[in-house]
Amino acid sequence: MKLGCIGDDFTGSSDLANVLAKEGMRVTQFTGVPRGPAPADIDAGVVALKSRTIPADEAVQLSLEALDWLRAQGCEQIFFKYCSTFDSTPEGNIGPVIDALLDRLGTETAIVCPAFPATGRSVYQGHLFVNDRLLSDSGMENHPLTPMTDADIRRVLARQTRRGVGHVPASTVFEGAEAIGDAVAAEAGAGRPLVVVDAIRDADLRQIGRAARDLSLVTGGSGVALGLPANHLGTDRAVPPSESWTGLSGPAALLAGSASRMTRAQIARWADGNPAREITADDVMQDRVTPDTAAAEALSCEGTMLLYSSADPETVKDAQDRYGREVVAGRLEAFFAATARKLVEGGVTRLVTAGGETSGAVVEGLDITTLRIGPEIAPGVPAVAAEGRELVLALKSGNFGDEDFFAKALATLEGRT
Template sequence: MLLGCIGDDFTGSSDLANTLAKGGMRVVQYSGVPDAPADPSVEAGVVALKSRTVPVDKAVSASLKACDWLIEQGCRQFVFKYCSTFDSTPEGNIGPVIDALMERLGAAVTIVCPAFPATGRSIYQGHLFVKDKLLSESGMENHPLTPMTDADLRRWLKPQTKQGVGHVGAAAVFEGPEAIAAGLRREMDAGRPIVVVDAIRDADLFAIGKAAKDMKLVTGGSGIALGLPANLIDPATLKERRTPWHGDGGLAAILSGSCSTMTRAQVERYRADHPSLEIDADKLIAGELEPEEVADWASSAASKAAPLIYSSAEPDRVRAAQERHGKERVATAIEGFFAEIARELTGAGISRLVVAGGETSGAVVEGLGLSALEIGPEIAPGVPALKASDRPLWLTLKSGNFGAEDFFAEALAVLKRRPA
């Protein structure tokens, strides 16, 4: 294995795996830390964790365990992948995990770059933008678990890390890899080894990748991986490495736990002319909803059209439910409910699943016990089709704000697609 990657949630990990697979690497996404060595043919291993919103000590421990396994596989370089909207809190978990990984790998300097221009995420003067809005004005300030209220990544990181936080600005990035590398050395020498690097175009990310050729650890969104495959594999061979996709035409269902602005729009678009069922947090906690009954309804509906089961409520409704029952209780109940529904549905013959939301995706993958996922074609920027390596199950795991309003229908079609 050449490149070892650690993702702090399952949708972000599939996003990163998609970027590397498009870049020509042979990629496998692992659900948690494997208990056996990787297949020798794997060039990039992505260990997907559910560590974004767990307590800091648990996030650090899980990330180090993943790092140790990847070291054992012989990786030359490592990537810590977090969301392109930098989901975190003032306490962590991004900064503490970066500190721990740098120490474990002996990395003197690292890059922080969650830019992903294809989905409108860019960094300028150290501030993270979502299209033309600052992150803190993009809707992420209403996230139910990790509200982002400050778009200045330097300021957001400082309370999280024991180390200095530096910056390489757009002017240096536009000059290319040598100027970026010089900026990284300058910040490291000044005692600021965690360096936020501006990027507003894919070309910037390719340049950052070249500048990072000899770095032990890089961190960021999936875009940071655009320039890495060419550092590890002969670029002339990269485009010849895509594996043909084999989809499945079996029964399907959609599970949506994300409350992001785009996912809510996707839910409204799909439910307008498809069977749908909302999971109400109050009814769920009161014991008025049973996963078996919901799964029975969905299995029956699936014979005509893929049903949608969703808890993607408006921010005000989410906050009200959290105030009544507690944030953690609501999140745990919804995630556990979706995991059980997924088990019921796949047991009843559903072979295609579209899952929206990072925490929901993690709960579903863990609930189904999926150990590894093969990477298929891209459905939308940052969202690939996936195939379970150990059973006939095709799925996609979508981060909240990714995809267009018709994403659910498009995802079902790609998961069904057979070779030409």
């Protein structure tokens, strides 16, 4: 294994694996830190953790365990993948994990670049944009767990790390890999070894990847991975995943736990003419709806049912104020995990989930350990297959995909375009 990757959630890890596979790498995604050796024929391994919103010390410990396993597999470079909207709190977990990984690797310098232009994420003058809006005005300021109210990635990261934070501007990035590498080295030499690098185009990401050839640690959104495979591969490339994907037919279900603007638009589109059932926080907290009853309703309906808990920000905040933010989040994740188990036990072979925390809870609840990467459904969202099981999934971050995503996902999972 040449490239070892650590993802802080399951949807983002699938996104990363998809990017690497499209660039020619043989990739396997692992759920949690594997206990045994990796397959001998893969170029990159992606260890998917559910560490984005857990306490920082726990996230550090999990990430170090993943790092140790990846290094034992012979990885020459480590990539730490976080969300392209830099989801975090003032305390972390991005900064503390980067610090810990650098310490364990015995090095100081790392690139920081959450840009992913294909999904509308760009970094310019150190600020993160979502399409034409600053991160802090994109809807992420209302995220129920990691509200992002500051678009300056340098300032956000500086609150989380004990290392200095530097910056390489777009004007330098446009000059190419050599100029980027020199600028990163200069920032590190000036005591700013965590270097935020601007990127607004895929071409920028490829140049950043070339510039990072000799770095032990690269960090960012999955977009930066565009430039990494060329550093590790020869002229041969793996078979693109879409050429070997056949999909599965059979019953399907949709689960949505994201309150993002796009997920709510996707829910509205699906519910206009298809079965849909809202599950409120009160329903779950007061046991008015249980995994048994929700799964039974979905399995017995005509067509594919969407079960969703994706309220507007004011409703989410009201529930958090009454029950506690962590309590509500934990109960909803447990609900969706248990519901997914009931659905699969009832014969569901195609499962689509929306929301990073929801997807992570579902994958853990289904005890999926290894995922095979299939074709891309939307930028940042591949179809995936649970290794050794008759089950295919789409694991979607909240803001990814267009309004017709659910229909497209079901078609792709079945092997239709």
